[in-house]
Amino acid sequence: MSKHASYGKRFQAQGSKTVLPRYERIAILKKEGRMDKDSRKVTGLPKTRA
Structure with a gap:
């Protein structure tokens, strides 16, 4: 079973919280x-604004 593409590093290093x-x-x-x-x-x- 393969992982979905959304679990990649691209989404983990998004930037601001x-x-x-x-x-x-x-x-x-x-x-x-x-x-x-x-x-x-x-x-x-x-x-508050993040």
């Missing part, structure tokens, strides 16, 4: 001044 980890999102929000220091919610972080 589309989803950021939580700690990267928090760092971006702090840099932009959109992170509230009073609000320490586990869920519901605002969306």
